[in-house]
Amino acid sequence: MALTLRQIAPKSIFGRSLLIIILPIIVMQMIVAYIFFNAHWATVTANLTESVAADVAVATQLYSRDPTVENADALDDLLRPDMQLSVRLKPSETLPTSRRRNFFSVLDKSIGRALSNAIDQPFWFDTTRYPHHIDIRVQVDEGVLQFYAATDRVFAPTGFVFIFWLITATILLTLVSVVYIRRQSLPIRELADAADAFGKGQDIGTYKPHGAVEVRRAGQSFLKMRQRIRRHLDQRTLMLAGVSHDLRTPLTRLKLALSMAETKEDIEDAKRDLDEMEAMLSAYLDFARGAGEGDAELVEADLLLSNIAEEEGIPFHMSEPISIEARPQQLRRAVLNLVGNARKYATKPAITLEFTTTHVFIHVDDEGGGIPAHKRDDVLRPFSRLDDARTQNIEGVGLGLAVARDIAQLHGGRLKLDDSPSGGLRATIQLPR
Template structure:
C-alpha cells in the first residue's frame, strides 16, 4: 500500500536547487503578502472611492433626468457632464436592461461598482466593465427605456495597481536571475570537490584539484587533500612493506630450492619442495594484494574484447550482451576476473563469465556449479587472508587473497564486488562498475 507523498519528494536534491529555494521562496511569499495587502487595503480603498464618485454622478444625472424625462434632457446632461466629468449620457427609448453580464478578471472592480451603484441609485441598473477597453458601461432603467452612461475607466479604476504589479514582477525576475548566477557560482567549488573525491575513489590522479570558493568549502577541500595524502602514504607503505618482505624472503627461498634440487629424491625432500613452492606462491599473492591499489591512469578499454580474450586463454565460456568501452586499467580488470575464475576452479567447477549492461552500471558475472558460500559468511571471505573450513576449502592451497584483491580492484574503479547465489547452484561473483 503506497503511503502519502512526503514533502521531501518535492524538495530539490542538489545544493544549488535548495539554496535557490531558500532565497526565492521567502521573497515570493513576501511579495505575495505585500501584493495581497496592497490590493486589499490601498488599491481596493482607492477603487472604492473612485467608484463611489462615479456612482454619485450617475445618481445625480438620473435624478436630474427624472425631473424632465426627455431626449433633450439627456442631451443636455451629456453636454454638461462629458467635458469636465468624463461621463457620457444617452437615452435609449424602449430598451430594457440586459439579463447577463461578463465578469471582470479583477472582481474587486465589479464588486466596488456594484456596491456603489446599489447605495446611490434606487432604480434597477446594469453595468459592464469588460465591453470597452477605456470605458465602463452603466445603464439605469427609466420609464422611457434605458439611460446609458459611459464613464472613463480611469475614473473608476486605479491604474497604479498595474504599475505596482509590473514592478513587483520585474523585481522578482531580476532578483531570481541574480540569485541563480550567484548560487551557481557558489555551487561550482562543491561540485568540483565531489568530482575530485569520486575520481580519487576510482584511483585517478587529482593533484590538479585546487580548493576554492567559500571558507567552508575551501576547508573541506583542504581536508580532502590531506586525507588523500594520508591514504596514498598508507598505500605506499603497505606496498613497500610487502615488497620488502617478499624480496627478503625470495633469496633464502631460492637457496632452499637450489639445495633441495641437488639433494637426493626422498619423500621428505619432496614434501619440503612442495612447501617451498607454496611459500613462493604465497609471496606472489602478497605482492598482488599489495599492488591492488594500483597506479597509473585509466585508459579506454573494450571490456567485451578483454573478457572474450581472457575466456579464450583460460578456456572459460564468455557471454557478452553488447560491445562496451569504459575508462579502466585493463591489467587490473583482467587480474580481478582471473582471480574470480581461478577461485571458482579451485573451490568449485565449470566457471563461466558474462557481461551485462544496465543504464547506470556494467556487470561482470562469474558463475560456478560448486557448493557455494553461505550468505552469513560472504562478507567474511572478502576480507584479506580469510579461509573457510568447509567443503570449498578442503585440501585446497591458497592464502585467502583472491577475493580481497578482486574487491580492491573493483573499488579502485568506483564499483564493488558482490557475492550471490548462482542460478547454476554455486556462487555468483559480480563486479559492478559504473558506466
C-alpha cells in the first residue's frame, strides 16, 4: 500500500503543496455535507413528508365516509388551493407493481416510512415521474385514490442551495491555493533552472534570490558557491598557464641549442624528450582550462562529427541529421580526444551518431584490446594510465578521457566506456536533447 501511495502522489513541490491544502478542504466539505444531510436536511425532509402523509391519510378517511367520485372531486376542490394536494379517483384500477428510485434515496425512504405510519391501506408512490409533483396512490375498494403533492411540500430545496455554496467555496479556495502555491514554487523552479544552467556551463541570466526566507537563503548560497567555483577554476587555469608560460621559455632555448648542436643520438633523444615535455604542458593547460570556454549554441551534430571524421580519415555513421545545444569547440575537443585515444591504443576508430527522444549518443569505437570492465572507472580519472600492454611505450599524461568526461558533464551528459560491437572499446558521449 505504501508503494502504491508513493507512486500516485505528486512528484513536484507544487503538486504536493496543493494536495496538502486541497485534500483537507475536500475532506472537511464532505464531512460538513454528510453531517448536514444526516442531521438537518434528512430531519427537515422527514417532517415535511410526515405532514403530507398525514394530509393523504385524512383525505383517504374523508373519502371512505362517502366513496363516490363526487366526494373525491369535492376533496380535490378543498385541498388543492391551500394544501397543494390534488385528489382524483381512478375506478377499477390497481396499484402499479414497480417504480423508479430517486437519486436522493433519503427522500424515498422518508416518504415510504411516513406513509406506512399514516395509512393502513396499500399504497404506491413515485418521486421521479413528474418534475414538480409526487405521485401517491392509495388502494381503495372502488379502485385507486391518486394524490399529486407539490415537491416543495416534501423536499427541502435549501439542501441544493447549501451544496451549491459548498462547491463554490471549494472551487474558490482551490483557485486561491493554486495561485498562492504557484507563486511560492516559482522561486524554487528558478533556482533549479539556474543550478542546471550553471552545471552545464551556461549563463544563469539575471537570476536573483526571492520568495520565502528559506528559498532566498538557498539562492544566496548557490550564488556564493558559484563564485567560489568560478574563482577556483580561474585560479587553476592561471596557475597552470603561468607554469606553462614559464617553462616554455627554457624549453624553447633548449630546443634552439639542440638544433644548433651536432646531430648525435643522445641529442635526438633529448629533442624527443623536449617535444614530449611540450606536449605534456599543452595537455596540462587544456585540462586546467577545462570545458568552460565558449558559449552554448545550436550545433548541427551530424555536420560537426562528419567534419571530424573527414579530417581524421575515419568512418562516420548516422541515421539522420540532428541539432543540439552545445559548445562546438569543446564538443569537438572531446570527440578528438576519444579518436586520438583510439588511435594510440587501438586500430580502426569510427564515429557513430545515434539519438532517442531524450538523448544523443556519440560513439567512438575501435578494434583494439579494449579495457577490462573493472578498470574503466580508473582510466576516467585525471593522470590515470593502465599498466598493461595497452599503454606501454605510448606518450601521454592520461588526461584525454578525463577532459572528454568533463566536457560531457558540462553539457549535462556523461562519458561511458563499454565493449564495442567491433570487438574493442566503445567510448560514448551521452548528451541530453
